[in-house]
Amino acid sequence: MRYGLIAFFCCCVLPASTQRTVAGRVVAEGTGQPIAGISVFINNSVVGTSTASDGSFRLTNVPAGDLIVSGVSFESIVYTVKPGEAPLNLRFELKPKVKELDNITIGGYVTESWEKWGNIFLETFIGRTPMARKCILQNKEAIRFRYYKKEQVLEAVADVPLVIVNPQLDYIIRYDLQDFKISFSTSQSYYSGFALFLERNATSKRGAARNRKKAYYGSAMHFIRALYQNRLAEEDFEVRRMIRVPDIEKERVRKIAAQRALQLAKTGLMEAQSQDSAAYYKQVMGRSDYTNYYAPALLRTDSVLTGTIGGYKMVYWNQFLAVTYLGATEDREYLQYLGAPNRPALHQRSLLQLKGPVGIDQRGNWAPPGDLTSSGYWGWSNSVGNMLPLDYEPLQ
Structure with a gap:
């Protein structure tokens, strides 16, 4: 099953301009009792730890970003560590999660099984790329599905972080799923969450480095970094405006x-x-329902920049941006996904659409995360199975 529009899953992270130490304590709201085993990490990074028996934690070499405080049976807390702040000592009070009823029919939806929806979930969330297909979701039993018949919407929820082993990129990802929806009436999907990357060190360093480079170059993260640094041409990107005219x-x-x-x-x-x-x-x-018209002239970075807010550069455009990466051609598996396995592989082309102005940063992130959607090549390749931490830098 194929979906033509996918929302990016990155969450708000500010640029990493300085490194610092963040320490503190996590307690239960109301009682002040320390809570052990709570995950404390910078979202979409390799920086993370767990609280000790007295609820204390300490992180070193912490970049600016969203600090996630998350534990089973508790509501997650997001604290933004801003650039230029001194070392921090923080105290977090966690609220217990309100348990939901698991009746057969409640709130307009019916509960469904992994056997029915598991493959669709894996293809949408982890992805369909060769790297994604080798990933292993270790705790699929943690996922519950809800299907809303009237709206034709599938929703997935999990009370514990999903544990994804990616042998090709040599990471273990602990993904705190916040939202997952597929709309079958509009052929659109969306998911978001908080991710902590752990190094596996199980495969050859050379093989992992090669695979990480392949996942990075031409990716949305690579493009956003190039756009932020005004290096589109130098990084092999061509950008044009595109107008979609309905039939x-x-x-x-x-x-x-x-x-x-x-x-x-x-x-x-x-x-x-x-x-x-x-x-x-x-x-x-x-x-076709529409015809796409591409502008002949290449777009310059300053054509979409609207200003700066803090460490963000704000961007906006009407209709679509057509982004072509000249550094690689389409994967054979992508052509099979399109149902055109015999078509010659072209340079990778993706379409970007905005709901409103979006902030981008030097690490390749954007916010709000749900306001930037992609289709085309990134609609196929942008998934957890190809995801890299925001502190990743390709070695030349």
């Missing part, structure tokens, strides 16, 4: 078909239709 005639024919179906449902009768009209309608309905 008005197809919309008209679709409305006529819907009206005829409604008439048939109400009266059991349908107006006679000539063979020529039927053939024309069939031909029109076989066309």
Whole structure:
């Protein structure tokens, strides 16, 4: 099953301008009792630890970013460590999670099984790339599915962090899933969460380094870094504006078909239709819903920059940006995913669309995370199975 639009899953992280120590204590709200075993980490990074028996924690070499305080049966806390702050000593009070009822039908949804939805979840969340297919989700039993029949929406929830082993990139990812939805009516999916990367050190360092470079170059993180640094051409990216124009005639024919179906449902009768009209309608309905028009001129970085806020550069554009990476061609598996295995591989092209202005930083991150969506090549390759920590730097 294929979905044409995927929302990026990165969460808000500020630029890493300085390194610092962050220490503190985690206690239960109301009682002040220390809580052991709570995860404390910088989101989408390799910097993390767990609280000791007295609730204390200490992190060194901490970049600016979102500090996540997360534990089973407790609500997560997000604390933004800002650039330029002195070493921090913090105290966090965690609230217990409110347990939800697991009745068969509640709140408009029905509970569903891994057997029914597991493969779709894995393909959407971990991905369909060769690297993603070698990943192992170690605790799939932690996931519960809810299907909303009226809205045709699938939702996945987990009360504990998902543990994903990625042997190709040599990471273990602890992913605190905050949101996961697939809309079958719109063919769109979205997920978000907090990720801590742990080094496995189980494969050859050379092989892991090679795979990490392959995952990085041409990725959304690579592009955002290049855009932030005004190095699009130097990093082998071409960017053009794209306008999507709907097929008005197809919309008209679709409305006529819907009206005829409604008439048939109400009266059991349908107006006679000539063979020529039927053939024309069939031909029109076989066309694409829209036509994409690409601007011939390459776009400059300053054409989409709107200002700066803190460590962020703000960007905005109308319609779509077409991003082509000249440093590599499409994977053979991507052509199979498109249903065109015999088509010659082209340079990787992705389409980016905004809901509103988005902030980008030097680490390759964007915020708000759900306001930037991709389709095309990144719609296939941007997934947890190809994800790298934001503190990753390719060795030259």
